[in-house]
Amino acid sequence: MRISDGDAPARMSGGADHGHDVLLAARGLGRRFGRRVALADVDITLRRGEVLGFLGLNGAGKSTTMQILAGALVADAGRVEVCGHDLRRDGRAARYALGYLPQTPPLYDDMLVEEYLALCARLHGVARRDLAGAVARARRRCGLDDVGGRLIRHLSRGYQQRVGIAQAIIHDPSVLILDEPTNGLDPAQIRDVRSLIGELAAERAVMVSTHVLGEIRLLATRIAILHDGRIVHDADNRGAGGRVRVRFTRPPAPSAVCEVAGVHAAEPLGDDGFVIDLDDDASARAAFAASASAAGWGLIELTSDYDALEHLFMRLTAGRAA
């Protein structure tokens, strides 16, 4: 997929509302399917410029949550506000500001790509005079320039996924909710989608779910983990940059490690190492290395803890009820 910087998107209905920093706020969301509780007391806040990585095991309730936030499903409890509009009482205004890609792209496979995108734009209130520009921009952004005149059913899985992403962004929404947007894409396309999401997030709020933790680590500014219908983690994504693994020839006591400037926490790792939570910048690492050397601990390894998110995820989602 070729991502073009493109021209600045024209503001249309539902365009980014610069008057609010919090673009989406959900409080106390609950949802049951029969006797099964799918969601309980879920709070989610999305701010402008933020990419929220939404993680959870299969069946945890991610898609249900995203459907509710997108207005495609009604919650049994709680409320959702999008750009200040209550999704239930003022649903129409709220939905203008939302772009949603469900887990399975919602495509009419007997339509041409161009026709389908034009329909999506019209349904989201794009004015007739802006229609051609909106379709062209979405096609360019999602690398669909060469397939605009093709029937959707004749496209590969990857291209269909791109059409799904294009329909979600065609009306330039303030809030984007993308349920597994990289499903079916090859590694190059995944990289391009990541870059597109980063670009889109500059003036919007984006929520992305995926099972690929590496993707979230690179993309998200904040990570929320859902387990058995409840949010069990919601914090800034500083695991990749701030968490490091260190090993020493003469390992000190954990309390001594914690006393080093810039270290927030240290947990032992084997006999000679620690996983430490450090300030998220290179100078903090250099300062730590200098301190360890000065203390004579014999620093022999200092690496990013790439497994931190995976460990966190596995720990929080362990003991899942069937």
Add this chain to the structure above:
Amino acid sequence: MSVAIGALAASESKRLFRSPLAWIVLALGEGFMALFFMLLVVRYLENEAALRASGVTNAVLLPYFTAANLGMLLVAPLLTMNAIAGERRDGTLRFLYSTPLGALDIVGGKLGGVLGLTGAYVLLVVLMPATLFWGTPLDAGVYATNVLGLALFTLMHVSLGLMCSALTRQPVAAALVALVVSLALWLLDWAVRLDPAASHIGAHATLARLRGFSLGLVSSADIAWFVLASLLFLALTALLVDADRSLT
């Protein structure tokens, strides 16, 4: 919002025109009506002396429009069955829920789309007997009331078909339910024949409501009955769509 409803209706109509099933239904429907029309005309020509008393209007036009209405009992369920059930099965209905369209907008768009195709079908059906205006003393008033009756009958059955389509995610099941309900409404008239005391039930038979139109009578009660029945089915469709947003 009317722009979005129009866009949905136009897209629905275009997609229906691309569907092989719709073309098959239309071709079979028009083919059957053309054959029936030809048989009625041939029968009239062969027995002109005997049928002259009743006239071409009674001998050809009335049975033709009765057959056209009966044909609509089959055509409407087949053309509406996918409208909502198919979208629910394919997961695209949930996409429509995430757009600013409300339940009534979705139903309006679907209705407009299906009426685009059924309108084309009805137009061809009513044009066929209009050829009798050349060369026969066809009663223009009776022709017009029969056209009006068929149009109202079509509107009601498309609305009923949409309601049945909103009940399920299986288009074939939706078509079968619509067909059974349509036939039941048609045959309610028989209740009166079986028991004259059941006239209040028979008054709601579509066959009874069409009788005036076929004879050249325009009754505001009959028009109101078809319009109200259509509105009732459309309102129930909107309620089912709205409930689906909460239930699924």
